[in-house]
Amino acid sequence: MANSLGLKVLPVTTTSPEEEARVAAWIDTQEYREKNFARQALVVNPVHACQPLGAELCAHGFEGTLPFVHGSQGCASYYRSTLSRHFREPAPAVSDAMTEDGAVFGGQANLHEGLENAVALYKPKMLAIFTSCMPEVIGDDLTAFIRNARSKNLVPRDLPTPYANTPSFKGTHVTGYDNMLAAILQTLTEGKKVEGRCTGKLNFIPGFDANTGNYRDYKRIFEAFGIPATVLADISETFDSPNDGTYRLYPGGTSLVEAGDSVNGKATLTVGPHATAKTFAWIKEQYAGKHAALPMPMGIARTDEFLLKLSELFDRPVPDVLKAERGRAVDAMTDAQQYMHGKKFAVYGDPDQLLGYVSFLLEMGAVPWHVLCSRGSKKLEKELQALLDASAYGKGCQIWMNRDLWHLRSLVMTDPVDAVIGDTHGKFLARDARIPLFRFGFPVFDRVNKHRSPIIGYQGAINMLTEICNKFIDLKDDTCEERFFEMMR
Amino acid sequence: MADEVVKLVKKVDGITREATQEMIDEALVAYPEKGRKKRAPHLAPNDPSACSTCVKSNRKTVPGVMSARGCAYAGAKGVVWGPIRDMAHISHGPVGCGWYSWGTRRNLMSGKNGVTQFAMQMTSDFQEKDIVYGGDKKLATLLTETRELFPLAKGISVLSECPVGLIGDDINSVARKMSAELDLPVVPCSCEGFRGVSQSLGHHISNDTIRDYVIGTREFTEPAGPHDVALIGDYNIGGDVWAAKALLAEIGLNVKATWTGDGELDRIAATHQVKLNLIHCYRSMNYMCRVMEEKYGIPWLEFNFFGPTKIRESLRAIAARFDDQIKENVERVIARRDLEMQKVVDEYRPRLEGKRVMLYVGGLRPRHTVGAYEDLGMVVIGAGYEFAHADDYDRTMPELPDATVIYDDASEHELEHFVQKLKPDLIGSGIKEKYLFQKMGLPFRQMHSWDYSGPYHAYQGFPVFARDVDLAVNSPTWKLVKSPF
Structure with a gap:
C-alpha cells in the first residue's frame, strides 16, 4: 500500500532510551555548540517578538x-x-x-x-x-x-x-x-507648539517597559523632587487596574491633552535610548526645552545619574528622601554582596534592560558571563563592551549579539554559570542547566506579580538583589548535606 | 443504552426566548447598521429542536468589533501540528507567530525537550530581504540545519505565515526536494493566517496535509489486534490525553496513536491500520476521520469524556462497537468509577448547586462540558464558539436549555452585555476575556488552557475539574471586591 503521493511505506520506529540518552548528552557538548553556532538560517527560541x-x-x-x-x-x-x-x-x-x-x-x-x-x-x-x-x-x-x-x-x-x-x-x-x-x-x-509657552513639566519616556511597578516608582521619584511630569505612554493604570467590581475599557493612560502639550515641555527625558531612538530623534528636532537620553536607571550608578539629571534639568536638589533611599539600597547591597560576589550570570533581554542588568551585576561584584541579545545594534554591543571593560568583574565576559536561546543553552551547558536573568522563555535552558532563572524581563507567564515589583531606581536594586540572594540561599538550604544545614546564612 | 435516552428539553427559570431576544437586540443597538446586519444572524435564543438553523456560523469576522478569533496558522501550529511531539515545527515567516504560540496552548509532551520532543519556537525569522527575494533558499538551508541539530526529529512541518503565501514562495517544491535529500518527511502546510475566516481553516488545511503527506506512510510492526483504536482530537491540554488513554486502556482497548496531543508522527502515519477512530474534538479533526473512513474503511465514533454522566454514556457507546469482553470491562469500570465520582459530586455539588455558567470557547467545549457542569448541579445559560460550523451547532443546541443565548464569533461588546444582563456565577472562556470579567468581580476559568490546571478529561480529570470550578466560584476573594468605603 502506498500513500496518495506515492511516498514509501516504512515500519513505525521508536527512539530507544539509549539513543535518546546519547543525543541528550551530545547536545550539551562543545561539538554541538559549534554546530549550533554555525546555523545560518534556522532561529530557535528567539528572545524577540514582532x-x-x-x-x-x-x-x-x-x-x-x-x-x-x-x-x-x-x-x-x-x-x-x-x-x-x-x-x-x-x-x-x-x-x-x-x-x-x-x-x-x-x-x-x-x-x-x-x-x-x-x-x-x-x-x-x-x-x-x-x-x-x-x-x-x-x-x-x-x-x-x-x-x-x-x-x-x-x-x-x-x-x-x-x-x-x-x-x-x-x-x-x-x-x-x-x-x-x-x-x-x-x-x-500637531499644531500644539506655542512659541514662548512652557508647561514647566518633564516629559518622561520610559520606553518598552512592561513593569508597571517601574512606572509607579518613576512617578514617586518625580513627586519626591516636586517635578511635574507627563509620562509618555503610561501603562501603569492600564495594566495594573484595581478590581472594584467594575470593568473599565480604558482604565488609564497618559492624558491626550497633556501628551499634545508635551511639545511645549520644559524638558524631555528618555530612559529607553534604544527603545525610543526614532521617537527621541524626532523630539530633539520638534520639542521645546531640553532633551536628554539616559540609560534605564538600574543599579546605583545609573540611578544616581538619573537623579542628577533630574536635579540639573529642574534645578532642584536631590530630595532627602531619595538620598536616604540610596543609602538604604547601598546598605542592602553591602549586607548582601557576599551572596552574589563572583557568581556568574547569563543575561538576555531587550537592549535597554540588558544594559541595566549588566550594570547592576557588576556593581554587586557578580559576573555577567554571557550577555545575549537576539536582535541588537552595533551601538548596543559597544555600550555593553564598554560596561564590561570598565569593571574588574567584566573580565572574560562575552557578548553574544543576534543569537537566540538555543545558542544560550549551548553556552550555559559548555561554559557554565550560576544563574540566568531573562524572561519566562529561558526556563527550559535554566532547568537543563539546573540553575535559577530570574524573571526581570518580558514576558513573565509563569510567576505572579513580577510586573508589579519595580527593578528601576534604588528600590529596584533592593528588589533584584533580594530575589537573587534569597534564591541562592534557598538553593543552599535545599541541596546542602544535612551536616551543613544550619540556622544562619 | 445511552443513545436510546429521549432528550428532554431543559428549561431555566427566568430565561425565555422573548427575554433572550430582547437582550440580543439591546446588544445590537450600538452597532452601525451594516455591522448590526452582519452580527444579528450570529446571535439567537436557543431552540433545541431547530439546531444550527438558529445561528449563522463560519462567516468572516466583522472588522473592528473585537473578535476573539485566531487565524489559520493558529489552527495549524497551535492545534493540529504543534502538539505532535517528535517533529520539528517550523514557523515559516516573520518571528512573531511562532513566538506567540510558543508554549501557550498547554499541549503537554513526553520526551526530552530539544532531543525527542520539540516544544520550541523554530522559525525562519523573515527579514525584509526575504520578503523581497523570497524565502525558499533560506527554507532549504534551515531544513538541513534542523536535521543536523535535531537528529531524532521524525519529521519537519513547515507552517507558512502570511507573507509566504503573498510573495509566492513555493514551499511545496522545497519540501519535496529536501524531504528526499534529508530522507525525512518534510510536510509543507500552507496555513497562512489570512486564509479562511478563523483557525478552523487551519485545522482543515492541516488535516489535508496529513492526508497527503502522512497517513499510510508507516505500518505498525506488531500484528493488528481487534481492540486497536486511535484517539483523535485530543490535544493533551494539561495531560488530557494521558487521562483518556489510561481509561481506554482500562476498558481493554489498545490506543495505537494519539492525534495529536503527545502525538508521534510514525504512529499517526500508521493510523490507517486501526479498527476504530475515537474522536473527541470533532471540529478540528473530523476531516481525517472521514478520509480514513472513505479510504481505509475505518469507522469513527464521537465521544465525550467530560464528567461521569457523559463518560458513562460514551464508554457504553464505545463498548457497543466491540466484543463482550470490552462490554464487561466497561460495566465493571463504570461500576467502580461511579462510586469514586459520586464522592466527588457529594463533595462539590452542595456548593455549586444551581450556579449558572456562561461559556465562550472553541472546538468542542461549549457543548462537551455541559454535562460535567450538570453533574455538579450547575446550569449552562449561554454558550458560543469562536470558530464553529453549522454541524457544531447541530450538536450543541440539544445539549443546552431552551432559550439560552447562543453567540457565534461573539464580539467583546456582546459578551460583556450578555454577562451584565445575566450575571452568571461562572464564565468559562479564554485569556483575552478572563480579566475583563474578573474585574467585574465574576468568577472565571480559562477553558482553552484549563487555566494552567488539568487534566479535565476522563475519570482522572473530573475531580480536577470539580475542584477548579469550586475554587473559582467559591473563592473568598470575590467577597473582597466590594469596598466598604
Missing part, C-alpha cells in the same frame, strides 16, 4: 486609546493574549480582520468598516492604528486609506488616528513600540 506587539503596548499607554490592528485578526489575538498573560489584565484591541480578498483588493474596505464599528462600539478617544504582515507585504497605503476614511466621515472629526507601519519582518517588538510612540506624539502635538 513590531506590532510593541505598538499595542505603547497604544495602551494613552488615555481612552483603542489599539487597532490593520491586518489579520489572528495577529491581534496573539498580541492581546501575550499582554494579558504577562500582566494578568485585559488588553482590549481590535483588528480589521483582513482575509484573502484583501490580498487582491487591498485592505481599505476592511479598515474603513473596522474604524466605523470600533468607534461605535468602543467609543475611543484615540485610535492607534498599526499594521501586521499582510498589509505591509501587499503595500497598503495607510496614509491614503485614513485620509479617505476622514473624507467619508467614518471617524469623528476630532478623533486622533495616529498610525504606524510596523512590519513584522523588520526590527522587533521594541522597534514597533518606537514607531507607534513617534506616530502618536506626531499626531497629538
Whole structure:
C-alpha cells in the first residue's frame, strides 16, 4: 500500500532510551555548540517578538486609546493574549480582520468598516492604528486609506488616528513600540507648539517597559523632587487596574491633552535610548526645552545619574528622601554582596534592560558571563563592551549579539554559570542547566506579580538583589548535606 | 443504552426566548447598521429542536468589533501540528507567530525537550530581504540545519505565515526536494493566517496535509489486534490525553496513536491500520476521520469524556462497537468509577448547586462540558464558539436549555452585555476575556488552557475539574471586591 503521493511505506520506529540518552548528552557538548553556532538560517527560541506587539503596548499607554490592528485578526489575538498573560489584565484591541480578498483588493474596505464599528462600539478617544504582515507585504497605503476614511466621515472629526507601519519582518517588538510612540506624539502635538509657552513639566519616556511597578516608582521619584511630569505612554493604570467590581475599557493612560502639550515641555527625558531612538530623534528636532537620553536607571550608578539629571534639568536638589533611599539600597547591597560576589550570570533581554542588568551585576561584584541579545545594534554591543571593560568583574565576559536561546543553552551547558536573568522563555535552558532563572524581563507567564515589583531606581536594586540572594540561599538550604544545614546564612 | 435516552428539553427559570431576544437586540443597538446586519444572524435564543438553523456560523469576522478569533496558522501550529511531539515545527515567516504560540496552548509532551520532543519556537525569522527575494533558499538551508541539530526529529512541518503565501514562495517544491535529500518527511502546510475566516481553516488545511503527506506512510510492526483504536482530537491540554488513554486502556482497548496531543508522527502515519477512530474534538479533526473512513474503511465514533454522566454514556457507546469482553470491562469500570465520582459530586455539588455558567470557547467545549457542569448541579445559560460550523451547532443546541443565548464569533461588546444582563456565577472562556470579567468581580476559568490546571478529561480529570470550578466560584476573594468605603 502506498500513500496518495506515492511516498514509501516504512515500519513505525521508536527512539530507544539509549539513543535518546546519547543525543541528550551530545547536545550539551562543545561539538554541538559549534554546530549550533554555525546555523545560518534556522532561529530557535528567539528572545524577540514582532513590531506590532510593541505598538499595542505603547497604544495602551494613552488615555481612552483603542489599539487597532490593520491586518489579520489572528495577529491581534496573539498580541492581546501575550499582554494579558504577562500582566494578568485585559488588553482590549481590535483588528480589521483582513482575509484573502484583501490580498487582491487591498485592505481599505476592511479598515474603513473596522474604524466605523470600533468607534461605535468602543467609543475611543484615540485610535492607534498599526499594521501586521499582510498589509505591509501587499503595500497598503495607510496614509491614503485614513485620509479617505476622514473624507467619508467614518471617524469623528476630532478623533486622533495616529498610525504606524510596523512590519513584522523588520526590527522587533521594541522597534514597533518606537514607531507607534513617534506616530502618536506626531499626531497629538500637531499644531500644539506655542512659541514662548512652557508647561514647566518633564516629559518622561520610559520606553518598552512592561513593569508597571517601574512606572509607579518613576512617578514617586518625580513627586519626591516636586517635578511635574507627563509620562509618555503610561501603562501603569492600564495594566495594573484595581478590581472594584467594575470593568473599565480604558482604565488609564497618559492624558491626550497633556501628551499634545508635551511639545511645549520644559524638558524631555528618555530612559529607553534604544527603545525610543526614532521617537527621541524626532523630539530633539520638534520639542521645546531640553532633551536628554539616559540609560534605564538600574543599579546605583545609573540611578544616581538619573537623579542628577533630574536635579540639573529642574534645578532642584536631590530630595532627602531619595538620598536616604540610596543609602538604604547601598546598605542592602553591602549586607548582601557576599551572596552574589563572583557568581556568574547569563543575561538576555531587550537592549535597554540588558544594559541595566549588566550594570547592576557588576556593581554587586557578580559576573555577567554571557550577555545575549537576539536582535541588537552595533551601538548596543559597544555600550555593553564598554560596561564590561570598565569593571574588574567584566573580565572574560562575552557578548553574544543576534543569537537566540538555543545558542544560550549551548553556552550555559559548555561554559557554565550560576544563574540566568531573562524572561519566562529561558526556563527550559535554566532547568537543563539546573540553575535559577530570574524573571526581570518580558514576558513573565509563569510567576505572579513580577510586573508589579519595580527593578528601576534604588528600590529596584533592593528588589533584584533580594530575589537573587534569597534564591541562592534557598538553593543552599535545599541541596546542602544535612551536616551543613544550619540556622544562619 | 445511552443513545436510546429521549432528550428532554431543559428549561431555566427566568430565561425565555422573548427575554433572550430582547437582550440580543439591546446588544445590537450600538452597532452601525451594516455591522448590526452582519452580527444579528450570529446571535439567537436557543431552540433545541431547530439546531444550527438558529445561528449563522463560519462567516468572516466583522472588522473592528473585537473578535476573539485566531487565524489559520493558529489552527495549524497551535492545534493540529504543534502538539505532535517528535517533529520539528517550523514557523515559516516573520518571528512573531511562532513566538506567540510558543508554549501557550498547554499541549503537554513526553520526551526530552530539544532531543525527542520539540516544544520550541523554530522559525525562519523573515527579514525584509526575504520578503523581497523570497524565502525558499533560506527554507532549504534551515531544513538541513534542523536535521543536523535535531537528529531524532521524525519529521519537519513547515507552517507558512502570511507573507509566504503573498510573495509566492513555493514551499511545496522545497519540501519535496529536501524531504528526499534529508530522507525525512518534510510536510509543507500552507496555513497562512489570512486564509479562511478563523483557525478552523487551519485545522482543515492541516488535516489535508496529513492526508497527503502522512497517513499510510508507516505500518505498525506488531500484528493488528481487534481492540486497536486511535484517539483523535485530543490535544493533551494539561495531560488530557494521558487521562483518556489510561481509561481506554482500562476498558481493554489498545490506543495505537494519539492525534495529536503527545502525538508521534510514525504512529499517526500508521493510523490507517486501526479498527476504530475515537474522536473527541470533532471540529478540528473530523476531516481525517472521514478520509480514513472513505479510504481505509475505518469507522469513527464521537465521544465525550467530560464528567461521569457523559463518560458513562460514551464508554457504553464505545463498548457497543466491540466484543463482550470490552462490554464487561466497561460495566465493571463504570461500576467502580461511579462510586469514586459520586464522592466527588457529594463533595462539590452542595456548593455549586444551581450556579449558572456562561461559556465562550472553541472546538468542542461549549457543548462537551455541559454535562460535567450538570453533574455538579450547575446550569449552562449561554454558550458560543469562536470558530464553529453549522454541524457544531447541530450538536450543541440539544445539549443546552431552551432559550439560552447562543453567540457565534461573539464580539467583546456582546459578551460583556450578555454577562451584565445575566450575571452568571461562572464564565468559562479564554485569556483575552478572563480579566475583563474578573474585574467585574465574576468568577472565571480559562477553558482553552484549563487555566494552567488539568487534566479535565476522563475519570482522572473530573475531580480536577470539580475542584477548579469550586475554587473559582467559591473563592473568598470575590467577597473582597466590594469596598466598604
